[in-house]
Amino acid sequence: MKRTSRDIRTANRYAVLRHLIAKSPASRGELAAGTGLSQATVATLVGELTALGLLVEVGFEESAGGRPRSLVAVDAAGGALVGVDVAETYVHAELFDLALGVVARAEEELRPGGSAPQEVVGRIAAAVRTVVESAAATADPHRPPRVLGVGVTMPGQVDRERGVAVRAANFGWRDVPLTALLAEHLPYPVHLDNPLRAATVAELWFGAARGRDDAVVINLGTGVGAGLALGGALHRGVTNSAGEWGHTTLVLDGRPCRCGDAGCVEAYVGAPAIMRALRELAPDSALLTEDDQTATIGALGRAAAAGDPVALRVVRETARHLGAAVADLVNLLNPEVIVLSSWVAAALGTPLLTEVREAVARHALGSPFAATEIVLSPIPTDPVCLGAATFALEGVLSSPGLTGTALTPHMT
């Protein structure tokens, strides 16, 4: 509730860095114009970010009539951030430079059906070590990667302040102190959060929600959720569980949902529901690979893009439900943009987007609908890893003690 001048300074640092990540180099004047901050504030922030080793001066630009303006840029090699996406069957890690370009990737497998905390911690640590070593091998030997932080996402409910996986149903975990366990293996600051929030923060910094005040990021996968970015920042709710749109009611007393309730959005638009729609419409369809959601949804997306009538009918039936549920978000939240994200959205692509837009138009009120863009996520890489790395970057930017002090390099 209470906003402090430190919150403002952090938010302003975000704004300057976001602008520079999108467009480097830039003059202080361009940054002021792009962020709406004063020239004096921008000068101070550029000084702080330079002292943190995140920005560098890269020369001068002639200016009409005046003295040449100095240009600053993100120092891509000035540090590295690691994002780790933990799912039931894998641990996926990516190492990013400070321009948030992917430098190295690693994947570790997990046994489906519930891994013990120590095993998952070992796999995370191994994946992080792999990407750091791989990045070090290709880096300038005089300037090895300085790992500024590691962001880790864990499905389910997460207490980010204590670094605890409060509840991870697919793992059978309750109250696992993941950050503390990782600290025994990794010499970097670790930031724990949930994949829905990571995907949302990735859109906020680098995707379709950049520069928008109010955005909703819809994650379409096996489960579904809606990450909320309101007032230009993540809306977490009182226990960091906001966004459970998949378990809002679309059909009162409707289909059973795995949450125990009935008629939830997820029961109609999650990947298993899409497979069910295909199975009901065309039980012998060649598109259907039983027990393989990824293969089936992928085949469905390719067939729909090629104009296959069965695939298009399944997409339309999915969009009929999805559109009504997206219209609820338009009416309730009046956002500027709604982003369709995650693997189901990527697989079904434009045919889904087109049908969803039409279905939303049928259900939403005219005025908020006219103000809302509905788009596919423009992020080309894994948005969860990118968002996890962004949490690590936010950790760097909000550290009060770092101003003007060089970060200690950590190498394994």
Next chain:
Amino acid sequence: MKRTSRDIRTANRYAVLRHLIAKSPASRGELAAGTGLSQATVATLVGELTALGLLVEVGFEESAGGRPRSLVAVDAAGGALVGVDVAETYVHAELFDLALGVVARAEEELRPGGSAPQEVVGRIAAAVRTVVESAAATADPHRPPRVLGVGVTMPGQVDRERGVAVRAANFGWRDVPLTALLAEHLPYPVHLDNPLRAATVAELWFGAARGRDDAVVINLGTGVGAGLALGGALHRGVTNSAGEWGHTTLVLDGRPCRCGDAGCVEAYVGAPAIMRALRELAPDSALLTEDDQTATIGALGRAAAAGDPVALRVVRETARHLGAAVADLVNLLNPEVIVLSSWVAAALGTPLLTEVREAVARHALGSPFAATEIVLSPIPTDPVCLGAATFALEGVLSSPGLTGTALTPHMT
């Protein structure tokens, strides 16, 4: 998106004044403890609010061992705020002192079915003049009320920055510049907004959402809506239309709704739907006064409170739908508190609250449900007038030019 130090100063002024309205007098130390602000910040803010004529020093309190601490209080007679609630059939105005106590009330009738802008403007101006004259008649003649501002709520979609009623369906209005028209009649700053947002800001300042980061205020009347207070401030959305929860889908392809869609929450829990439930259950019920929602819902509430089985079944049927729709807000937004407000909630009271809580428990996810209180509005007066007056107070507190200057008294 961008927060400035002026926003922070305004928010901090709100915090200090809210604290003092709830509990006057207080020492600067108590204010610092109650708001979480530093002693130095509180001292500056108290100075500003005193210069604005909103606070006064009221003496000293002994402190253990130290020098006596000076106490400040809201100067209730230091100014007046007017809140005006415009509905299809009436204009209701209330004049408040600075402690937000009601000093005078006035009501003007409107013909149902659409009044012209000039007529509504005339009624609003007349109601405001009546309350100001009535307050002046009872005030200290040496200190007549200084009207600091007038808040006006208009149903439908409102552009508060331009002061325009963009769309008021029950009036048949489009793009009526209400604030400019009122300026020809009233010598006070006018703040225009919508009644849903007024009821929400009233809870945020004076009711069940005070001191809460994330709250939802559910307006139950002929229409229904959900005002959102997120991050301690009103969430308006990109075109100030957030909160249209009444037109989110509860039963896909369900009952027709007056918005043109089908299966909306409002079609199941608005006053006409409650009357329909009573009519279907007991067509000859003595509780039913056809064409009079207020009388019927009032009788239903009294009968339910007295244990009448028919009335209780109607309340339960309403709560079955309302609870599912409230659970959607719990799951999506993870708020600290959900407030049931407006005349239907007041009429059905505790029997409705009890049934709604049980229905929400059946539909919401366990963890956010455990973190959410569900309560009836504790505001004893008309929350829309109170909220409209609060918008006027917020206007005073956010005026940058007012610091240290006395306000010009305006008397008609």
